[in-house]
Every structure is written in C-alpha cells, then in structure tokens.
Amino acid sequence: MTTYKSDFLNILSARGFIHQVSEPDVLDAKAAAGQITACIGYDCTAPSLHIGHLLPTMMLYWLQQSGHRPIALMGGGTTRVGDPSGKDESRKVLTAEVIEENLVSIRKTFSKFLKFENDGGNAIMANNADWLNSLNYIDFLRDVGRHFSVNRMLSFDSVKMRLERQHELSFLEFNYMILQAYDFVELNKRYDCSLQMGGSDQWGNIVNGIDLGRRMNSASLYALTAPLITTASGAKMGKTAAGAVWLNADLVSPYQYWQFWRNTEDGDVSRFLKLFTILPLDEIAKLSALQGAELNEAKKVLATEATALMHGREAAEEAAGTARKTFEEGTFSGSLPTIEVARATLEQGIGVLYAFAELTSLVSSNGDARRQIKAGGLKVNDVNVTDEKMVLTAKDLTVDGAIKLSLGKKKHVLLKPV
C-alpha cells in the first residue's frame, strides 16, 4: 500500500477506495498543503440512489472528514443526454419533469453523509443543468467542441463497445463525454474544484475533463476512481431479487437494508467494513480476524453500522433487534413488514393462496404459491403449509395478535387485523 502525505489519500488508500489516480504525487502534495475541492457526479435517472452510489459517496464523506470541500454534482443537465458508459443499449430519454423529481428525491440522501452550509459545513450541491441548459450550440462547439478529436472519442471503451457490438450510439449520447468534461471545467471555474472522483467506469470521462481544463484554462485537474465492487463470488453488487438496493427508506426499508448487509459473503466482510462503515481500521481488523461462524458477529456489526450511517442509529438498532428476534429467538417482532387486513375479512377466513399472492405479494401468483407449497417454502406461523386449500382465520392469530407468513427462511410478513 502506498503511503501518502495527505490524510485524505491515506484514508482512501487504507480503506481500499483507490483504483486509479492521475498524478498521485502532485495531488497528494496539494491535498497535504491545503484544502482542495473535489466533486462526484450523480445521474438523476431514478428517484433514489442505490448501493452502487454508496462507494463514491463515502469518498466524499472522507474528503470532508479530512478537511476538504466536497461537491455533489447532480446531473440535472447530463441526465437529459444519458451516459453510454457500460451500457450496450440507449437509455430511454427522460422528461425534464421526471429528472427534476428524481433530483429532489435524491438530494436528501446527501445530507446523511455530508454537511452542507445550512448545516454548518462546507459541502456544495451543484446541478449541471444550471450551466448546461443555457448553452448556445454554436458557441459551445467553438469554445469546447474544437478541443475534442472525434478520432480519439471513438477510441473510448464506452463508444467502442457500442460500435463493435453493432448497437446504436446516438449523437446525443456521443456528446455525453464532452458535457461531463465541460462540467469539470465549469466546476473548476466556479468553485476551484480540482479533483473529480467516481467509479472506475468514469475514468475516461474524467480524464477528458482534465484535458479540456488544460486546453481551455491551463488548469491542473486530477482524477481518482474507485474500484468496481463485485462480491467475492464475482456477482455485481447491489442487485437482489426485488431489484436494486435503494437508499431511500420508502423504497427499501431499514430492515431490508440491514438484511442486505447481513447477508454479505464471508470473503467480502472485511472489505465492506472498510468501505461502507466509518469504524476505525483497528476495530475492523479485529472483526475481520473472526473465523467461521463467528464471522456472523462481524456481519451484524457491518449491517448495523452501514444502516446507521444511512438511516440513523435508532433505525439500525431496531432492524438489528427485529433480526435477532426473528432469526435467533424464533419469535417475531412487530417491526417486520406488516400488512393490515379488515378483521371482518379474517373472521370469514382467508385462503392461503390469496394471503400469500395477493395480500402480501410474497409470491407472484397463485400458481407460484402452489409451487412453493409443494417445495415446502411457505410457512404460516413457522409451520409449513401443506394444503393449498388451507384457510386462515382469527384462530391463527398468535398471542401478539398477528399471523406470520413466511417465504423461505428469510422473508417474513405479518398479517394484522384492524
């Protein structure tokens, strides 16, 4: 591991955030000498960030913690274009309204990690729509476009992949890298931002910005990218059956979020503790030394710490408690996901198929419910369902006044009469 002079790079390096850095020595000296300003760009393609955004966001966190100034750049303008990097299909063009809604929804997430001015900090929230939307085409081509060589743009991976696989790459998307490069230069002008960070797939885009800055303003800009995180078994991180692991609590509850981290593979625990929690490294070292089944303790710490960072300490403890009761004590906690049913409906009796497929959506259809029953995957109050004609009534209410429906070992929903 390289040793740096600046706290910032030392922390990132020690915790495993660094994949590539341009001119590491120069950047290090600059960060050691005084405050630097760095930015990370975020798409507004969805109403919430997901786990994949967490890594770059943690870099902004450490940046601020080590005395520098972070900029969260919202892609209100660039999202209207669409980044072709890493995608072999054109993205649907989003309307300005949707982008604006997404932007507002995403914004809240950053205040969990960064202190903005209204919160006594120095972090900046920028939106590239502020300068991109009003660009004049001809002026832009003359000022910025002339610095780009199409020959070189064609050689970038994001472009090459589309061409090689004979997929369409629209001129709109082809311009994305120019806009992102321009963003960097603009942030440099406005806020003296000299470093852009991002995932490893952003390297090409960021380097373009560095070149453009040098040509337009003789500015010295730097790039730092984080490694692409895959799980120990090689899968891309952050996808579950239900889709992406979102950061907004209304899309993925703190309990589900906690579960996501709890189910981390053994081989990832140490790495994830360093990347996704802010625990001191010596403590992480201790946790990582645990072997075999004891590693589960480390996973719980990982889950609770990561959840606390995102959803607050209280929600994290509650999720941990719910998990403990559900998995270790065999009882259940009222904070499991709950579906309410009218008491009268329950009095009349509810078919199991209906309960699982319609009420709780644990399974996707009656047919799916039947299959799961056959496979022994459905449980009512921890007892396997064997008869698909079984009817749930008030008699099935436990002492806690609810019926616990389970799919497999991990997914539980409470049915509560009201």
Add this chain to the structure above:
RNA sequence: GGGAGAGUGUCCCGAGUGGCAAAGGGGGAGGACUGUAAAUCCUCUGGCUACGCCUUCGUAGGUUCGAGUCCUACCUCUCCCA
C-alpha cells in the same frame, strides 16, 4: 433513396423454419447441507375458478385442420451504399 440482416417465453442471452407452453444457458426462487455466508446437490421459474381452459415468439392481416415457422403490409433496430 438502394441493398443486406435482425426482433422468440415482458429479467437477460439464445435454439427452433408447419404439429404438445416452444431446446439450452445465465439470472432468480424454494428445498437439502450450513452460520441468515460460500460451494455443492435436487426442484421450480406463462395465467386461471386447473386431469380442463386462456394467453405468449415486433404489430396487423392472410394461407392452413393446424403458424414462432409460409404469404402480405407495417413498425423498430443494425450494417453497407447514396
């Protein structure tokens, strides 16, 4: 505008060229084994009021006892030429 090719089970990739919901893989789900892990093994992965019925191969028609497959028109995409 001219020429060539592609669109299949609504998660993805992909066989299928007149006859059974349509091979195979990935991904996913459940079970077994475990530690709420990984690996491995087994099962499943269109819908329903279910020994039957309905819906599905880009869209709309047509030929046929029968169409993913043949014909016609159209849509979308890719490549080459202009």
